[in-house]
Structure formats: C-alpha cells, structure tokens
Amino acid sequence: MKTYTYPKSQAMFERAAAVIPGGIYGHLGPSNGCFIPTSAYPFFAERAEGAYLYDIDGNRFIDYMCAYGPNVLGYHHPEVDQAAQAQRELADCTTLPTPLMVELAELLVDTVTSADWAFFAKNGGDVTSLAIMSARAATGRKKIIKFKGGYHGVAPWTQSYGNPGVLLEEVDEVITLAFNDLEALEQTIKQYPGQIAGVIATPYHHPALADNALPVEGFWAGVRSLCTQEDIVLIIDDVRCGFRLSLQGSDAYYGFEADLICFCKALANGYNISALCGKQHLKGAVSSVFYTGSYWLSAVPMAAAIKTIEILKKIDGPKLMRERGLQLIDGLQQAAEAAGFHLHVTGEPAMWNMRLSDDESGILHQKWVAECVRRGVFFTNHHNLFINTAITPEDVDHTIEVAREAFAVLQAERR
Amino acid sequence: MKTYTYPKSQAMFERAAAVIPGGIYGHLGPSNGCFIPTSAYPFFAERAEGAYLYDIDGNRFIDYMCAYGPNVLGYHHPEVDQAAQAQRELADCTTLPTPLMVELAELLVDTVTSADWAFFAKNGGDVTSLAIMSARAATGRKKIIKFKGGYHGVAPWTQSYGNPGVLLEEVDEVITLAFNDLEALEQTIKQYPGQIAGVIATPYHHPALADNALPVEGFWAGVRSLCTQEDIVLIIDDVRCGFRLSLQGSDAYYGFEADLICFCKALANGYNISALCGKQHLKGAVSSVFYTGSYWLSAVPMAAAIKTIEILKKIDGPKLMRERGLQLIDGLQQAAEAAGFHLHVTGEPAMWNMRLSDDESGILHQKWVAECVRRGVFFTNHHNLFINTAITPEDVDHTIEVAREAFAVLQAERR
Numbered sequence: 001m002k003t004y005t006y007p008k009s010q011a012m013f014e015r016a017a018a019v020i021p022g023g024i025y026g027h028l029g030p031s032n033g034c035f036i037p038t039s040a041y042p043f044f045a046e047r048a049e050g051a052y053l054y055d056i057d058g059n060r061f062i063d064y065m066c067a068y069g070p071n072v073l074g075y076h077h078p079e080v081d082q083a084a085q086a087q088r089e090l091a092d093c094t095t096l097p098t099p100l101m102v103e104l105a106e107l108l109v110d111t112v113t114s115a116d117w118a119f120f121a122k123n124g125g126d127v128t129s130l131a132i133m134s135a136r137a138a139t140g141r142k143k144i145i146k147f148k149g150g151y152h153g154v155a156p157w158t159q160s161y162g163n164p165g166v167l168l169e170e171v172d173e174v175i176t177l178a179f180n181d182l183e184a185l186e187q188t189i190k191q192y193p194g195q196i197a198g199v200i201a202t203p204y205h206h207p208a209l210a211d212n213a214l215p216v217e218g219f220w221a222g223v224r225s226l227c228t229q230e231d232i233v234l235i236i237d238d239v240r241c242g243f244r245l246s247l248q249g250s251d252a253y254y255g256f257e258a259d260l261i262c263f264c265k266a267l268a269n270g271y272n273i274s275a276l277c278g279k280q281h282l283k284g285a286v287s288s289v290f291y292t293g294s295y296w297l298s299a300v301p302m303a304a305a306i307k308t309i310e311i312l313k314k315i316d317g318p319k320l321m322r323e324r325g326l327q328l329i330d331g332l333q334q335a336a337e338a339a340g341f342h343l344h345v346t347g348e349p350a351m352w353n354m355r356l357s358d359d360e361s362g363i364l365h366q367k368w369v370a371e372c373v374r375r376g377v378f379f380t381n382h383h384n385l386f387i388n389t390a391i392t393p394e395d396v397d398h399t400i401e402v403a404r405e406a407f408a409v410l411q412a413e414r415r
Numbered sequence: 416m417k418t419y420t421y422p423k424s425q426a427m428f429e430r431a432a433a434v435i436p437g438g439i440y441g442h443l444g445p446s447n448g449c450f451i452p453t454s455a456y457p458f459f460a461e462r463a464e465g466a467y468l469y470d471i472d473g474n475r476f477i478d479y480m481c482a483y484g485p486n487v488l489g490y491h492h493p494e495v496d497q498a499a500q501a502q503r504e505l506a507d508c509t510t511l512p513t514p515l516m517v518e519l520a521e522l523l524v525d526t527v528t529s530a531d532w533a534f535f536a537k538n539g540g541d542v543t544s545l546a547i548m549s550a551r552a553a554t555g556r557k558k559i560i561k562f563k564g565g566y567h568g569v570a571p572w573t574q575s576y577g578n579p580g581v582l583l584e585e586v587d588e589v590i591t592l593a594f595n596d597l598e599a600l601e602q603t604i605k606q607y608p609g610q611i612a613g614v615i616a617t618p619y620h621h622p623a624l625a626d627n628a629l630p631v632e633g634f635w636a637g638v639r640s641l642c643t644q645e646d647i648v649l650i651i652d653d654v655r656c657g658f659r660l661s662l663q664g665s666d667a668y669y670g671f672e673a674d675l676i677c678f679c680k681a682l683a684n685g686y687n688i689s690a691l692c693g694k695q696h697l698k699g700a701v702s703s704v705f706y707t708g709s710y711w712l713s714a715v716p717m718a719a720a721i722k723t724i725e726i727l728k729k730i731d732g733p734k735l736m737r738e739r740g741l742q743l744i745d746g747l748q749q750a751a752e753a754a755g756f757h758l759h760v761t762g763e764p765a766m767w768n769m770r771l772s773d774d775e776s777g778i779l780h781q782k783w784v785a786e787c788v789r790r791g792v793f794f795t796n797h798h799n800l801f802i803n804t805a806i807t808p809e810d811v812d813h814t815i816e817v818a819r820e821a822f823a824v825l826q827a828e829r830r
Contacts, residue, residue, distance in 0.1 A: 012514055019520040019532050021698045024512055026707025045513050045714075047505040056514060065510040070709060075509060085500070090462040093685035094490060095480040095793060097439055098460050099427055099471060105434040117434050122537045122687065123708045133571070133580025142582055154706045155570065156548070164703040165548025167557055169584040239709075265709050270508035272537065272687045272710040283436045288579040291569045292441025293538045294485060294654075294680050295687040299460075378510060 001405050003374040004059040009043040012056060016043075027068055027383075034380055040370035048075035050390040053378060061378040062395050066386035069240055069265030069351075072321075073311055074390025080269045080307045087303035097297035104302045107309055108277055113252040114236075114261050115277035119286055121296050124239035124264035125153025127276040128200065130291050131260045132157065134276075135198030135233035138285035143192055145199045147179040149207030152200060152237050179205040179213060182222040189230055198233040198260075199223065203241050203250035204348065209382050211355070212347030220256040227259070233282065239264040239274070244350045244386070246318050247309070249277075271304035312389075318350065321387040324396060325349030328387070331400035339407035341368075353384040364410065371406030372399075416820050418789040419474040424458040427471060431458075442483055442798075449795055455785035463490035465805040468793060476793040477810050481801035484655050484680030484766075487736075488726055489805025495684045495722045502718035512712035519717045522724055523692055528667040529651075529676050530692035534701055536711050539654035539679035540568020542691040543615065545706050546675045547572065549691075550613030550648035553700035558607055560614045562594040564622030567615060567652050594620040594628060597637040604645055613648040613675075614638065618656050618665030619763060623798050626770070627762030635671040642674070648697065654679040654689070659765045659801070661733050662724070664692075686719035727804075733765065736802040739811060740764030743802070746815035754822035756783075768799040779825065786821035787814075 013030070017023035022031050024043060035041035042055030051074055053063040066072070073080060091098055105118040121127050132144050144157070152158040156170035175192075177184045179201065189196055201223075205213040227234040236258035238250045243266040246253035251261060259282055264274035272295070276286065311317070326349045336343035336356065341364075344357040356365040362381065369381040377399050379385060428445070432438035437446050439458060450456035457470030466489055468478040481487065488495060506513055520533040536542050547559050559572070567573040571585035590607075592599045594616065604611055616638075620628040642649040651673035653665045658681040661668035666676060674697055679689035687710070691701065726732070741764045751758035751771065756779075759772040771780040777796065784796040792814050794800060 012517060016517045016520070019517065019524050021532055021534050021702035024516075024712070025534060025702060026711060028510065028512060028707075028712050031702075043511060045506050045509045045511040048507075048509045053506075053509055053511065055511065063510050067508050067510050068709065070508050071510075075506070076504075081503065088496065089491075091460050091468075091490070092463075093482050093485050093687070094460045094463045094468055095443065095478050095482050095486075096458060096460040096468065096470065097443060101439075102427060102431045102434065105431070109434050117436055119436050119440060122710070123541070125708065126538070129570070136582070137579035154708070155544070159705060163705055164552035164700070167551070167588060169587060172584060173582060270710070270713070272508070272713065272716075274709075285579070287436035287440060287446075290574060290578055292443075293540065293569070294483065294689075295537070295685075296441060297439070297443050298685070298687065301687075 001375050001402065004057070004376065006042050006055065006057050008056045013043045034382060036366050036381060037370050040373045050074040050076070051388060051395050059376065061376050062391065062399055063378045064385040065378055065380060066388050067270060069386055070270040071388050072243060072266035072317065073269045073308060074388055075270070077269055079311060080304050083307035084271060084300050084304040087300050092300040093295050093298040098299040100299050100302040100306065101297055104306050107306055108275060111247055111309060112249045112261065112277050114249055114257045114279060116280040117278065117283050119276045120302070121274045122272055122293060123153065124262060124274050125155055125158070126293065127262040127264065127274045128152040128158070128237055128239070129155045130276050130286065130289060131235045131262055132198055132200060133289045134260065134282060134285045135235060137288050138233060138282055139197045139231060141195050141197035142173045143175060143196045144173060145175045145177060145185065145188060145196060147201050147205065148176050149205065149210060150179065150202050150237070151207070180216045180219050182219055185223060186226060189226055189232070196230065196232045198235050199227055200235040200237055202237050203245070203254055206240060206347055206351065206353065206384050211344070212353040212384060215254055220254050224256045233259045235260045235262070237262045241348070241351065242266055243312055244318060244321055245348055247312055267308065268301050268305035269308045271301035273301035273305055315389060317389050320389050321350035324391055325352055325387045327393065328396045328399060331396065332403050335400055335404045335407055339404070339411050341407060341410065347384050350387045351384045368406050368410055371409045372402055375402040375405060377402045416790050416817065419472070419791065421457050421470065421472050423471045428458045449797060451781050451796060452785050455788045465489040466803060466810050474791065476791050477806065477814055478793045479800040480793055480795060481803050482685060484801055485685040486803050487658060487681035487732065488684045488723060489803055490685070492684055494726060495719050498722035499686060499715050499719040502715050507715040508710050508713040513714040515714050515717040515721065516712055519721050522721055523690060526662055526724060527664045527676065527692050529664055529672045529694060531695040532693065532698050534691045535717070536689045537687055537708060538568065539677060539689050540570055540573070541708065542677040542679065542689045543567040543573070543652055543654070544570045545691050545701065545704060546650045546677055547613055547615060548704045549675065549697060549701045550650060552703050553648060553697055554612045554646060556610050556612035557588045558590060558611045559588060560590045560592060560600065560603060560611060562616050562620065563591050564620065564625060565594065565617050565652070566622070595631045595634050597634055600638060601641060604641055604647070611645065611647045613650050614642055615650040615652055617652050618660070618669055621655060621762055621766065621768065621799050626759070627768040627799060630669055635669050639671045648674045650675045650677070652677045656763070656766065657681055658727055659733060659736055660763055662727055682723065683716050683720035684723045686716035688716035688720055730804060732804050735804050736765035739806055740767055740802045742808065743811045743814060746811060747818050750815055750819045750822055754819070754826050756822060756825070762799050765802045766799045783821050783825055786824045787817055790817045790820060792817045
C-alpha cells in the first residue's frame with residue numbers, strides 16, 4: 001500500500017506559523033500533541049466529501065475524527081447543504097431572527113426528552129457557560145461540581161488554575177470529582193450544604209489521553225436523585241455525544257433526565273450552531289442571564305440543523321453509527337490479535353476510544369496510528385474517534401485492511 | 416405614507432415564547448428594551464437584500480441596524496456569497512483547516528496596522544476574552560481596566576456583580592473607569608503598581624442607552640504611553656467599529672497602535688467569524704492560552720472574510736459609509752429643526768448615535784423612532800445605528816422623507 005507524504009501541508013504550515021499563533025491552534029493543531037508523530041499527518045484540507053477528507057497534497061483519508069464531531073451525516077451532505085443554501089437565498093444574519101429559530105426550537109422540544117425549550121448560540125462553550133450561569137442564577141448558589149478530565153470548553157471556569165490566563169478566583173468555586181464516584185459526590189454535597197448550584201458532566205466519560213468510561217450501574221440514578229433532593233441543577237454536556245447515541249438526548253439514552261442539556265457538534269452537520277435545552281422550571285433563570293452574540297440568531301445553520309435532525313431520524317442515525325462502530329471495533333481488535341497485539345477499546349461504539357495495551361507508554365499505539373494515517377485512515381491517538389453515517393461497510397473493511405498492514409509494520413519492527 | 420402592522424410577527428412571537436427563553440433573547444429580542452414601543456417593530460425576518468430587510472408580514476425596511484453590525488456591504492452580497500459558496504463546494508468544517516486560514520491571516524497582517532498575526536474564533540466575546548487571558552498570561556498580572564458602559568461581550572468578566580449568574584470573584588479583578596478620563600487611568604495605574612495586566616476599550620465610546628463619545632485630544636496618545644511605560648497590554652475592542660472607520664483598524668484611525676485588536680461583526684459581511692490580531696511580542700502569550708472551538712477553523716466564513724475585505728478596499732467602504740452617514744445625519748437634523756425639534760448626534764457618522772434632546776426622558780425620541788419604523792425605516796432608540804455600503808443616496812433621501820413625516824406626527828400630537 002502506498003504511504004503518504006505531505007510536502008504541501010508542511011510548506012503551508014511554515015506560512016501559517018508566520019502569521020498565526022501556533023501555526024494552527026487548538027484541537028486542530030499539530031503543535032499541541034494532537035498529531036503525533038507530526039510527520040504522519042496532513043495539516044491542511046483541500047476538500048471533503050462524505051466520509052472522506054482530501055488534503056492539499058491530494059491524499060485521501062477515511063476521516064474518523066469527523067471534524068472532532070460535527071461531521072455526522074458525511075461532509076458536504078447534499079440535502080443539508082441544499083436546505084442551507086435555500087435559506088441563504090432568503091436571509092442569514094440579519095437584524096431579526098427568522099421563523100426557522102422557532103421551528104428548530106419546536107423540533108428539539110419534540111425530539112429531546114429533557115427539552116421544554118431551546119436557546120441557540122455558536123460554541124459548545126457558549127452553552128455550557130450559560131448552563132452554569134443559569135444554575136447559579138436559579139439557585140443563588142456559587143459552587144459547581146464537574147468531573148476530572150471532562151471537557152466543557154475553554155472558558156476559565158472549565159480550566160485549571162495554573163493554565164495560562166486563568167485566575168484562581170475564576171475556578172475557586174468549581175469542585176472536581178472522579179466520574180462514576182457517587183459516594184464522593186454525596187460526600188461533597190454534604191460537605192457544602194445548600195452551596196452547590198449545579199453538577200455538570202458528559203453523559204459518559206470521554207477525556208482526552210485516557211481510557212473512556214461508561215456510567216456504572218446506578219451512577220446516573222444516584223446523581224439524579226441527589227440533585228433532585230438538594231435542588232441542584234443537573235447539567236449534561238452532550239456537545240460531543242449528542243445525536244450520536246440517541247436523538248432523545250444522551251441522558252435519555254442512559255435512562256435519566258437532565259435539567260439542562262448542551263448540544264453543539266452533531267446538531268447541524270458542521271454548520272455553526274449550538275443549543276442549550278432544558279426543563280420548564282429553568283426557563284426563567286436562563287432568560288435572566290445577560291447572554292447574546294453577533295451571529296447567534298443566523299438562519300442558515302438553523303435550516304441545516306432542522307434538516308440534519310430530520311435525516312438522522314429518518315435513517316436512525318444513532319443505530320447505524322453504533323452498528324458501524326461495532327463492526328469496525330471488532331475488525332480492528334481481530335486484526336490486532338492476529339498480529340499478536342491487544343487493542344483496548346472503551347467508550348460507545350459510535351465514538352469509540354482505543355489504545356494498544358501492549359505498551360503502557362503509548363508509543364507503540366502512536367506508531368500504529370501513524371502507519372494507519374500514512375495509509376489513508378485518519379485516526380488520532382489522544383482522543384476518541386467518531387463514526388458518521390456516510391461511512392460504508394466497505395470503508396470499514398478497507399480501514400481494517402489498512403490496520404492490518406499497519407500492524408505488520410509494527411510486527412516487522414518487533415522482530 | 417402607509418404605516419405597517421405586524422400580525423404575523425406577533426403570532427410567531429407567541430409561538431417563540433412557548434419554546435425559547437424570552438421568546439427572542441439577547442440583543443435581537445423585543446423583551447429586553449431593544450424595541451420600544453414593541454408594537455412598532457417586526458420580530459421576524461422573511462428575507463434580506465442589500466440595504467433592505469423584509470419581515471414576515473411583507474413589510475420592507477431600510478435597515479439601519481445592519482444585524483447590529485455584520486451587514487457592511489449589504490445583505491446577500493452576490494460576490495461574497497459566491498466566494499463562500501465556491502468554498503462550500505470544497506470544504507467548510509472538517510478535521511483540518513484549509514489554506515484560506517493562512518490567506519486570511521496574511522491579508523489581515525497586510526491590512527491592519529497593529530496586526531503581526533491573526534487568530535480566528537466565532538464570537539466577538541471569544542476574542543475579547545482571549546485578549547484578556549493573553550494579557551494576564553503575558554504579564555503574570557491579574558487586573559484588567561475597562562471603561563464604564565463599554566461592551567465586550569457576555570462572559571462574566573465583562574459583566575457586573577449583581578447580574579444573574581455572575582460571581583463577585585469573576586469580576587473582582589476588573590476595574591471600571593470613565594472613558595476619556597486619562598487622569599483616572601493614570602491614578603489607577605499608580606494605585607496598583609505592577610498589577611495591571613491590560614486595558615481594554617472600544618476605539619471610541621459607544622455605550623447603549625447613552626450619548627456616544629469620540630476620544631478627546633490626547634486621550635489615546637496618553638493611554639498608549641502609560642501602557643508602554645508600565646508594560647500593560649493595550650487591547651482595542653474593534654468588534655463594532657472594525658472595518659467601518661478604517662481598514663487599517665480603528666486604532667490606526669485615531670492615530671495610535673494597539674497591542675491586541677479584536678474584530679468580528681463587519682469582518683465577513685454576516686458570515687460567522689471573529690479574529691484577534693496583535694503584535695509580535697504577544698504571539699507566544701496567545702498561543703500559550705488553551706483556547707479552541709468546534710467550528711473555529713471552518714473555511715466558508717474565511718472565504719467570505721477575504722472577499723469582504725477585498726471589496727471594502729476596492730470601493731473604499733469606510734469613506735463611502737462616512738459620506739453616506741454625514742448625508743443622512745445632516746438631512747435628519749434639518750428635518751428635526753424644520754419641525755421644531757433638535758436631534759443630538761454623537762459618535763462616528765458610519766455608526767452614529769442620535770436622540771431628540773427636546774425631552775430628556777427619551778420618550779419623545781422613542782415615539783419618533785417608532786413612527787419611522789412603522790414607515791419602513793428600521794432604527795432603534797437605545798443603540799448606535801449603522802451604515803452599510805449598499806445604502807444609496809436615494810435610500811437616504813427616502814429615510815429623510817420618512818423622518819419628516821414622523822416629525823409631523825410628533826408635531827400634531829404636540830399641538
């Protein structure tokens with residue numbers, strides 16, 4: 001199998017580094033440990049279609065990062081793009097919203113179990129921050145409980161003291177516990193009676209650079225019950241899982257109901273929108289918070305979101321992604337075993353996490369991932385992967401073939 | 416002249432109120448004092464084209480709110496939309512950025528005097544918050560100075576203690592002074608030696624619900640000099656003024672250079688993007704801050720931004736908007752005078768602020784604005800207005816005619 005090189009990407013990165021801090025910043029950047037070894041990765045896209053990403057050197061990848069989540073129906077989805085384009089012909093960002101805002105809110109209320117209303121913004125972090133501000137406004141309390149390794153955006157309250165630009169005062173009322181540790185949660189709530197405004201968590205635990213963890217039996221029922229008893233606002237950050245596990249919300253998927261639930265990535269197949277949904281009793285608190293943004297009521301992403309949800313319903317997207325994920329995980333694990341390795345898989349099949357457990361340092365896993373990337377399968381080694389509904393069984397078969405060849409490279413080096 | 420009614424907007428607002436906190440939230444919402452009296456205003460747009468906004472009742476408005484800033488070349492601008500659509504055919508939000516990110520950064524570096532680099536995000540508030548975090552990271556200091564009434568987004572640090580959801584701890588290191596008061600700034604810097612990380616300000620003062628104020632002689636030179644002496648990061652929030660006063664940045668327009676400058680609204684004619692630009696010595700501090708977002712490297716808004724800046728350069732957009740603004744202000748003031756009123760105008764002509772000073776309560780001004788809106792001229796009475804380059808001299812003449820008729824209504828009521 002041909003292995004890729006990236007001369008154009010690398011030259012473009014030099015140009016980028018001259019005029020952009022870090023060259024490419026954040027979770028799409030090579031310089032922050034996302035793309036290791038950097039020599040295995042492309043840095044710039046030329047085009048994208050369905051399950052495939054094409055870099056500026058003309059290499060094609062089956063893209064299992066899915067833009068870190070937004071790509072749920074396949075890139076450049078014709079029906080979603082058509083709905084968006086039809087709305088663009090009318091109006092996008094104007095002085096007023098369009099009726100699409102109301103229609104999208106109604107659709108979310110009809111679809112998501114814990115949604116009695118919806119509020120739209122742009123970043124996942126816009127709505128996680130609105131959620132904690134609303135929890136504080138509703139309860140008159142200050143403290144927020146979150147879970148170690150849980151990602152809720154980049155606002156100072158989501159970060160740790162010691163991170164550049166973050167003040168101790170901004171994180172001092174945020175308590176961090178271990179996910180799945182119900183006893184610690186109960187203890188903490190007892191320790192601060194009447195002081196906890198909200199608990200925020202992802203529906204299952206999907207930290208970067210670590211195994212993922214599904215909720216243990218009784219965890220969510222226990223959290224829900226403690227929050228109800230103590231009038232604590234239970235906030236589910238469904239930014240990454242939302243619409244990949246269930247269209248009813250990932251709280252419903254795990255058998256409980258959140259008070260507030262945050263959506264973003266898969267909501268509009270890459271069009272720029274996020275949403276906070278929640279229960280009736282918090283509607284007043286949400287509207288009491290001063291919260292707005294320049295493009296928040298733009299109509300085009302709302303048209304895209306409506307179409308995306310409609311299609312996900314029609315094809316039962318979550319079921320399809322689960323099945324495709326299971327097929328892929330099974331094939332990858334068999335390929336590992338056949339080559340004498342063990343692939344440890346955690347998380348949900350639609351957004352699985354994996355590592356070769358033969359080497360706890362992670363270096364073997366990095367090497368294997370790099371060999372996959374060089375053969376056109378875009379994995380990363382620090383983060384969960386994503387399935388989208390455009391990935392075919394044939395794509396999965398091809399991925400497994402690439403994985404086998406990558407394992408063979410590792411085997412050859414082992415000898 | 417026919418006066419408008421809004422039965423469909425009002426019915427749609429009832430539907431909105433059932434499923435959206437506040438019905439329409441934020442700065443586009445009728446419920447937060449933006450649209451007074453509410454009966455004069457439409458709430459939902461059907462379509463928009465050039466200088467015009469059409470509501471769902473079929474009424475046409477010359478829209479002087481310009482989506483609160485983003486509409487700088489006219490809604491649905493064919494060249495901008497074409498550039499965006501061409502890019503959408505290739506790639507928008509994928510796992511990697513496209514070379515357009517580099518091209519846009521290079522264009523900003525070439526265009527904006529204080530830009531040695533550019534960083535892209537989605538909200539104006541994303542980049543004002545990144546600016547203060549970067550100032551804190553660069554200096555190792557905590558305190559930020561801002562100016563009373565200056566708007567920098569909705570993050571807790573921009574708000575006041577007492578606002579719902581805002582903790583005292585989140586605003587306690589932010590000092591608020593009066594704009595144009597150089598002496599107070601000097602005193603404060605003396606009072607907290609080595610403790611001020613940054614000063615953030617709009618290039619001129621354009622608070623809501625108050626007269627606007629241009630910088631007084633010597634203010635910016637003094638601020639710049641104090642910041643340089645004390646190694647304080649000078650941050651210009653050019654989210655509202657950027658590309659309306661000068662393509663070089665509004666700091667250059669007023670004859671000084673910022674260390675960091677924030678752009679958003681007019682950057683891409685309504686496509687969803689914001690940018691932080693700044694000086695070489697802060698590039699490392701910016702990249703040290705953990706800061707990223709789901710859609711931040713999307714390519715379509717970058718294509719739109721490049722085309723928007725190119726067109727603004729070609730037509731000298733800032734000059735055109737200033738001239739059109741002066742023509743309009745002159746006509747409105749003459750119409751006021753002819754009817755026995757006085758229209759007090761402040762701010763820059765391209766984004767002027769006005770009020771009838773015959774009545775300090777503001778009620779007369781509200782009435783006049785309402786009569787203009789009912790006749791197809793979309794003004795608000797709490798906020799500066801905006802010019803865009805699609806507004807023709809004929810639109811201005813028509814606006815003045817509408818204004819005259821609105822004054823006549825006031826005159827008739829006076830008698």
